[in-house]
Amino acid sequence: MYCFGVDLGGTTVKMGLFQDDGCLLDKWEIKTRVENEGEAILPDIAASIKEKMEQMHIEKEHVIGIGLGVPAAVVNGAEVMETTNLGWGYKAVKRELEELIGISVRVENDANVAALGEMWQGGGKGYNSLVMVTLGTGVGGGIIVNGRILSGKNGGGGEIGHLVVQPDETDKCGCGKTGCLEQYASATGIARLARRKLAGNQTETVLRAEGVTAKDVFDAVKAGDAVAKEIAEEFGAYLGYALSNVGAVLDPEVFVIGGGVSKAGEILLDYIKKYYVEKAYNTCENAEFVLAQLQNDAGIYGAAKLVLAPDKE
Amino acid sequence: MYCFGVDLGGTTVKMGLFQDDGCLLDKWEIKTRVENEGEAILPDIAASIKEKMEQMHIEKEHVIGIGLGVPAAVVNGAEVMETTNLGWGYKAVKRELEELIGISVRVENDANVAALGEMWQGGGKGYNSLVMVTLGTGVGGGIIVNGRILSGKNGGGGEIGHLVVQPDETDKCGCGKTGCLEQYASATGIARLARRKLAGNQTETVLRAEGVTAKDVFDAVKAGDAVAKEIAEEFGAYLGYALSNVGAVLDPEVFVIGGGVSKAGEILLDYIKKYYVEKAYNTCENAEFVLAQLQNDAGIYGAAKLVLAPDKE
Numbered sequence: 337m338y339c340f341g342v343d344l345g346g347t348t349v350k351m352g353l354f355q356d357d358g359c360l361l362d363k364w365e366i367k368t369r370v371e372n373e374g375e376a377i378l379p380d381i382a383a384s385i386k387e388k389m390e391q392m393h394i395e396k397e398h399v400i401g402i403g404l405g406v407p408a409a410v411v412n413g414a415e416v417m418e419t420t421n422l423g424w425g426y427k428a429v430k431r432e433l434e435e436l437i438g439i440s441v442r443v444e445n446d447a448n449v450a451a452l453g454e455m456w457q458g459g460g461k462g463y464n465s466l467v468m469v470t471l472g473t474g475v476g477g478g479i480i481v482n483g484r485i486l487s488g489k490n491g492g493g494g495e496i497g498h499l500v501v502q503p504d505e506t507d508k509c510g511c512g513k514t515g516c517l518e519q520y521a522s523a524t525g526i527a528r529l530a531r532r533k534l535a536g537n538q539t540e541t542v543l544r545a546e547g548v549t550a551k552d553v554f555d556a557v558k559a560g561d562a563v564a565k566e567i568a569e570e571f572g573a574y575l576g577y578a579l580s581n582v583g584a585v586l587d588p589e590v591f592v593i594g595g596g597v598s599k600a601g602e603i604l605l606d607y608i609k610k611y612y613v614e615k616a617y618n619t620c621e622n623a624e625f626v627l628a629q630l631q632n633d634a635g636i637y638g639a640a641k642l643v644l645a646p647d648k649e
Numbered sequence: 650m651y652c653f654g655v656d657l658g659g660t661t662v663k664m665g666l667f668q669d670d671g672c673l674l675d676k677w678e679i680k681t682r683v684e685n686e687g688e689a690i691l692p693d694i695a696a697s698i699k700e701k702m703e704q705m706h707i708e709k710e711h712v713i714g715i716g717l718g719v720p721a722a723v724v725n726g727a728e729v730m731e732t733t734n735l736g737w738g739y740k741a742v743k744r745e746l747e748e749l750i751g752i753s754v755r756v757e758n759d760a761n762v763a764a765l766g767e768m769w770q771g772g773g774k775g776y777n778s779l780v781m782v783t784l785g786t787g788v789g790g791g792i793i794v795n796g797r798i799l800s801g802k803n804g805g806g807g808e809i810g811h812l813v814v815q816p817d818e819t820d821k822c823g824c825g826k827t828g829c830l831e832q833y834a835s836a837t838g839i840a841r842l843a844r845r846k847l848a849g850n851q852t853e854t855v856l857r858a859e860g861v862t863a864k865d866v867f868d869a870v871k872a873g874d875a876v877a878k879e880i881a882e883e884f885g886a887y888l889g890y891a892l893s894n895v896g897a898v899l900d901p902e903v904f905v906i907g908g909g910v911s912k913a914g915e916i917l918l919d920y921i922k923k924y925y926v927e928k929a930y931n932t933c934e935n936a937e938f939v940l941a942q943l944q945n946d947a948g949i950y951g952a953a954k955l956v957l958a959p960d961k962e
C-alpha cells in the first residue's frame with residue numbers, strides 16, 4: 337500500500353510517494369501558482385499525483401490517502417480560514433482535494449506536520465511527545481502529544497514564535513504585536529540582535545561588515561569571536577527562557593530544533609540548553625534537545641504520516 | 650452504577666460518592682495522616698470508602714472505579730516519584746490502593762483533576778479543551794486537550810505557576826527558581842506586589858494597614874482605591890501576558906480561573922483579559938475567560954470523571 341505526503345509552500349509544492357512502512361519511493365516538486373486566489377493549487381496537486389500514479393502503475397485502491405501540510409491555521413484536519421501567501425481565503429481544502437482525486441485527504445498546519453515528520457523518521461524518532469521549533473525566516477512551532485498533533489481550537493496550537501519574551505519591545509513583529517520570540521530567535525531576529533549589538537559597542541569583531549546574517553554570527557562564534565558569542569548568548573537566553581515556559585506547560589520528552597539556523601549544529605543546542613535549564617521547572621528540566629534531521633523533507637514525511645496513523649480524535 | 654472521587658490534600662482528604670451520570674450523592678472528609686511517611690493515608694482512604702459502601706449498601710460490582718487526585722506529579726495515571734507534603738517518596742499509588750480495596754483506581758495530579766472537574770460540571774462545562782488556573786496560596790494549572798488531561802512526560806504538564814514572567818526577579822519562588830508567575834499572581838504574590846507598591850509610594854490608600862492580603866486589594870479596587878487599582882493592573886499584566894503565552898502554545902477554547910483569589914469575581918477576569926488580548930497571538934486572542942464554579946468540590950468531581958471516562962492513552 338502507498339500514500340502521498342504533500343508539503344504546500346508559498347513558492348513550491350513538495351510531494352512524496354511513500355510505502356506504508358515509511359519508505360520514501362520518490363519525491364518531486366511543482367510550482368505553487370498563487371495567482372487568481374490560488375485557484376490552480378489544488379487541481380495542480382491532484383494532477384501531479386494522478387500523473388505519478390499512472391507512471392508508477394499505482395491503482396487508487398492501493399493508496400491509503402494523501403496528507404497535506406499547508407502554511408495556515410487548519411481546523412478539524414480539513415479547513416483553513418485564511419492564508420497569508422497562497423491567495424486563499426476560507427477553503428474546504430480536504431473536501432475540494434478529495435473531490436478532485438477521489439482519495440481520502442487529511443490537512444494540517446505545515447509546522448505541525450513537520451513536527452510529526454521529525455517524530456516519525458527524524459530527530460524525534462522514538463519519542464511520543466515533542467516540541468519542534470523551526471528557526472528560519474520566522475520561528476515556527478509544532479507540538480505532538482502522545483503521538484497526536486496538538487492543533488488547538490482555531491489551528492493556532494504550537495505558535496511558539498509568537499510567545500512574548502520581551503514585553504518592553506518597541507519594534508513590531510510580523511504578527512502585529514511586539515516582543516515575540518520570532519523577533520530574537522529567527523534568522524532575521526538573530527541578524528537584528530547582531531545589528532543592535534554592533535551599533536551599541538566598538539569592540540573589534542569579524543561581524544562588522546555589511547548585511548550580517550545569522551550564519552555569520554554562528555560562524556564567528558565557532559571562530560571564537562567575542563562579540564558573536566555575546567549575541568549567541570542573547571539568542572540563547574530568549575529561546576531558552578521561552579522553551580522553559582513551553583516546558584512548564586507541556587512537559588515534553590524532547591525539543592527538536594530545526595530550520596536554517598539549526599545548521600549551526602550542536603553549539604546552537606548548548607546556548608539554548610544553558611538558559612532552558614536555568615529557568616525550567618524541576619519536573620521538566622531534564623527534557624532532551626536534539627537537532628532536526630529531515631530538513632526540507634520533514635513536511636512530506638509528516639504529511640504522509642498523517643494518513644498512515646490518522647488522529648482518531 | 651457508582652464511582653468515588655477522592656481529592657487527597659496535605660491536611661484533609663475530600664471524598665465524594667457519585668452516580669455514573671455525574672450526580673453527587675454524598676461527600677465527606679477525613680484527616681490526612683502524614684506521619685510515618687504517610688503510611689496510613691491509602692489504608693485510611695480504603696477504609697473510609699468501604700465504610701461508605703456498607704452504609705449505602707453498595708456492592709463492589711456496582712462501583713466503576715475510584716479516581717484519586719494527589720498533590721504531586723503523577724506518571725502513567727498510577728505512580729508518584731515524590732511528594733512535598735504527604736510524606737511519600739516514590740509510591741505505586743494505583744497498585745497499592747487497588748490491593749487494599751479491590752476496585753480499579755486511576756491517579757492524576759490534583760490541579761489537572763480539578764481542571765477535569767470544572768470541564769465536566771463547572772465553569773468549563775460544554776468545552777473540550779481548557780486551561781484551568783488556580784489562584785490560591787500558589788498558582789496551580791491544569792490542561793485538558795480534546796477531553797483528556799495533558800500530564801506530560803514526568804507529570805509536569807500544566808505547571809503554569811512556574812512560567813517565568815520576570816527574568817530579572819531576585820526573590821526566590823518556592824520552586825527554587827526566580828521570576829515565576831506564582832510570585833505575582835497567587836494570593837501571596839498579590840500581597841507581595843501590594844507591599845512593594847506601598848513601600849515605593851506615599852499615595853493615600855485604604856491598603857496602608859498591617860498584613861495586606863489579596864482580598865484587601867480587590868475589595869479596595871471595588872471601592873475605587875487608586876493604589877489598589879495599580880496593583881491589580883500589575884497582577885493582570887503578569888497573568889495576562891503569561892496566559893497569552895499559554896494560548897500561543899495550546900490555543901484552548903477557554904481559560905477557567907479558580908482558587909481563593911477568584912472570589913473577587915468578574916472584575917478579576919477584566920484585569921486578566923485586558924493584558925491577554927494585548928499580547929495574544931491572532932488565532933487565540935478570542936479565547937474565553939470564565940470563573941471556576943465548583944470551588945473545593947472541583948477535585949472530587951474531576952477525580953470521579955477520571956474513572957467514568959478513562960483516558961485511553
